[in-house]
Amino acid sequence: MEILDILIIGAGPIGLNCALESKKNNLNYLIIEKGTIVNSLYNYPLYMKFFSTADKLEIAEIPFISAAPKPGRQEALEYYQGIARQKNLKINLYEKVLNVSKKDGVFKIETSKSEYLAKSVIISTGFYDIPNLMNIPGEDLPKVKHYYTEPYPFAQQKIVVVGSSNSSVDAALETYRKGAEVTMIIRNSEISANVKYWVKPDIENRIAEGSIKANFNAEMIEIKKDSVIFKDENGDHIEIENDFVLAMTGYLPDFDFLKNSGIELQGDCLNPLYNSETMETNVPNLYLAGVVCGGKDTHLWFIENSRIHAEMIITEIIKKNNK
Structure with missing residues (x-):
């Protein structure tokens, strides 16, 4: 050989x-x-x-x-x-x-x-x-996506985006602009400093005006067929309706x-x-x-x-x- x-x-x-x-x-x-x-x-x-x-x-x-x-x-x-x-x-x-x-x-x-x-x-x-898994119940459900390609499948759907990196921010903004109801679950207290400088003001303004909901200092707990449960900054467990989870966790x-x-x-x-x-x-x-x-x-x-x-x-x- x-x-x-x-x-x-x-x-x-x-x-x-x-x-x-x-x-x-x-x-x-x-x-x-x-x-x-x-x-x-x-x-x-x-x-x-x-x-x-x-x-x-x-x-x-x-x-x-x-x-x-x-x-x-x-x-x-x-x-x-x-x-x-x-x-x-x-x-x-x-x-x-x-x-x-x-x-x-x-x-x-x-x-x-x-x-x-x-x-x-x-x-x-x-x-x-x-994918860097969250290791929580329900992460293996078909509605959970660790890779994001385009926003069109998520039009008029209730979307949870996990993370605050470039991929998370891009997914949140693009799906929102195609008619999705977007909620972000973010472990840290703010959007990542590594987010592209021309995109960061966009996501921060959409959050400030309430177009995109953001839960800071929060953590995903469980994913169900029609909902998700997360822990908010006060330690309370919150359940919201949900169609898809975009787990942009790296x-x-x-x-x-x-x-x-x-x-x-x-x-x-x-x-x-x-x-x-x-x-x-x-x-x-x-x-x-x-x-x-x-x-x-x-x-x-x-x-x-x-x-x-x-x-x-x-x-x-x-x-x-x-x-």
Whole structure:
């Protein structure tokens, strides 16, 4: 069986950047992706706008041309998938990596379709796959959605939006403007400071005028077929009628996969152990790239500040190969 120089897990923007850097340095690489190219971006809300400007989302110095100051989901899909086509990157799609093990200095990568051998492995899997569950009764009901794409299914419905992040605020505003009766359940005392600066005044004004109901310092207790129960800031349990729950409670990396690959996880945030100068983990020749590096702290890394990981990793691999 052929032994690859590098196997990259994940075809997100940073995984693609790792492939581009590998190709530039004539390394034999392959990307394995369980979905489509930039699968996480594909699953973003249809009308989402990035916080970053287009130039900060560029990889490999390939210009990202956007008609608007802040590019949207479709523009990003066109940009990143276009790069994969134009550069003829080697990617196996709809193939899930099941296990990564190492023997005699070579990695064995088992997937849903095949097996591969590689001298080095880069994990660039992001964090958008596993919802951060509330772990309350009724969370498994069909009316509970941990992913939000568009507002139209929720027109004229009683909606509870859980959370106060960008995804929560976008869902609340969009469903409200399509005729939903929106109630927000927010653990903190105010809307998150991380909400996009051009959106934050909008949600705060809608709350102030009463168009969107917001319960701060509140917590979801139970979800029923036709209602929800939450605890308000006074500790009282309140039950309200409800048709859908949009639980925008965030997402997590696949910690089990990281641990099973031999990577040590540290602290309450389960931060993976890696060298910040080379991105190499405690497992020699196993590297991390992109937002997966942050553990539960999913606001630590994003596209614009983790683009550098590709060059750092490939530089280290070449340095090792030349010893």
